[in-house]
Amino acid sequence: MKIVLAFLLIALAAVCVSATSAPNCEGVTCDPETCPKHECQCGSHKDACGCCDFCNKCLEEECHPEHNDRCAEGLHCVIGEDATAGHCKPGGASTATPEVNVPDSEAPVDEHHAHHEGGEHAKTGEEAHHE
Numbered sequence: 296m297k298i299v300l301a302f303l304l305i306a307l308a309a310v311c312v313s314a315t316s317a318p319n320c321e322g323v324t325c326d327p328e329t330c331p332k333h334e335c336q337c338g339s340h341k342d343a344c345g346c347c348d349f350c351n352k353c354l355e356e357e358c359h360p361e362h363n364d365r366c367a368e369g370l371h372c373v374i375g376e377d378a379t380a381g382h383c384k385p386g387g388a389s390t391a392t393p394e395v396n397v398p399d400s401e402a403p404v405d406e407h408h409a410h411h412e413g414g415e416h417a418k419t420g421e422e423a424h425h426e
Contacts, residue, residue, distance in 0.1 A: 320344035337367035352383045 323344055330347035333339065337353040343363065351367040358364040358372035358381050366372050366383035374381035 340365050354383055354385075356383050357381070358383050 320343070323346075325344065325346035327346070333348060333350050335348075335350035337356075338351045339348040340351060341347070342349060349363075349365075351365050352358045352370070352372070353367055354370060356366075358366055359379075360372050360374070360381070364372065369385060370383040371386055372381040373384045
């Protein structure tokens with residue numbers, strides 16, 4: 296029983312580490328033609344592999360750090376007590392409820408925005424070579 300528990304803990308630790316690791320962008324060649332086009336009101340940022348642009352969130356817009364949402368310059372995603380989503384607010388914003396500021400530089404990477412080999416917005420070096 297102790298061995299099973301030890302293996303479960305090791306497996307859980309491995310999943311936690313891989314979930315918070317940066318995406319593997321090696322071998323991915325960006326194809327900007329396949330990126331979605333956006334008209335961003337509050338600026339934009341590149342995805343985790345530096346390929347496609349995604350819109351920054353504007354003042355008071357809902358943000359989800361676990362989805363790699365970024366707020367516009369000078370704003371931070373402030374998470375409420377429920378810890379499911381936040382809103383973009385100016386740095387140092389004070390409110391009546393305890394909140395957690397998540398600086399954009401520390402927001403986790405969203406795997407939906409990452410471009411891995413064979414992803415819909417990226418091509419491997421081999422695929423790009425054959426076109």
